[in-house]
Amino acid sequence: MQTSYSSSRILLPVRPWFIGFSLIVALLLNFLPTAAWRGMPDWVALLIVFWSVREPRRVGMGLAFLLGVAMDVADASLLGQHALAYVLVAYGASALSRRILWFPLAQQALQVFPLLLLVQVVQFSVRMLTGADSPGISYFLGPLLSALLWPLLTFLLLLPQHQPVDRDANRPL
């Protein structure tokens, strides 16, 4: 009997509308008025990593770039700051996708953490180069929380792809 969260479980093919829906929800979560809490996870970055790891053929750098520009406009930050970070992380995630999926979920989170940290580091260095003031160490708390959320997120986002468990005693396989 396979456990429900194993990454080697056979899944139904993903529905494209569900990817779009989850990304829009991530944008909404990012736009919530939580500017005062610096340690909030960057939901869009997390979802881009997730889908780039799971479906590297469907979610790639183009989508990451578009989402990044949308974030830049909404965020009142430098245009291209999020776009650059998201494109880099989408590339990294899709390049590492085969390796990451090999591991159980806890170790996947460990591998995803540096990718998520990259998002913050890229943005941080871009803004430091252009002379903004530093947001403080809590800025780097977001990726840690995101990585901790990885197992839960995987379970939730793969729910629609789980096959119904039908115990057919007469089935040969």
Place this chain on the structure above:
Amino acid sequence: MDHQPPPFFKRGPAPVALLSFYVALSVALLVVDARMQTLEVLRQALSLFTHPVQHLAHLPAQLLDNAGSYFVSVSRLQEDNAQLKRVRLENVTTLLRTQQLEVENERLRKLLGVKERQQASGQLAQILYSARDPYSRRIVIDKGQQDKVIAGQPVIDDAGIVGQVTRVFPFVAEVTLITDKEQAVPVQIVRTGQRSVVFGLGNGQLELRFLPANADVQEGDVLVTSGLDGIFLPGFPVAKVTHIERNTSYSFARILCMPLAGVENFSEVMILDPRPAVALPEHLAREAAGRDVKSTARSGLAKKKRLKKD
């Protein structure tokens, strides 16, 4: 990624090619936005897609807010009302006198032949939320191009200067607070009349820079706008000096101030009308034009001389 697919599996351009394309595009956007500020139109166009989503995201918070104000008790409201009435009565004497003084001031200025002071007028705006960018201190207000807001207009609240409109979108505008690291306000110390410029520090405080270590500044001194920049009207309170460090090994004193306006609070603000540009007096303008002509003529002469030398 390392294995090249056979040509009959069409997968588009190689990932590294795509990566370099998108990275180049983002870096180009970054450089143009940071150095030239010419992407405002693109930003405004994109905001037409992002603002509805943002609005949707802010709905729950607004609903909670409204629900909270709906359940405020009657006694609390009555208390508020009584207090407001008391404050109004207290202020009415100064207000009446101010009106009379303003008229008198206008008349005296006319007698002296000095240019009349501009009346402060503007439009009310509601602060929607503070911008999510953790590197800067900005707020978003609910007036935009539709309400003829333009970049550069000063924003005040009931206690003093809040900031300046820096970016205008169709329905909202971004205000850079005076505590932002890139915002500077020309000020004047009320007690001594000394002029200087106050800079944001990015941590909610302001710094009065370039005053010598022996300058006459005391803790508690109030800074008001000097109006020399042609943007802020003179006389609006900006900040109060909270801490002075006089170290003789530096030539300037380190003076920290706190903003007087509720800069980091959520409330209503007033967008002041832009100040009209002051034209140079005629003889000065003529002189300046003449100087331009002369300088070009002189450089022409110098060129000729250089040619002769050669």
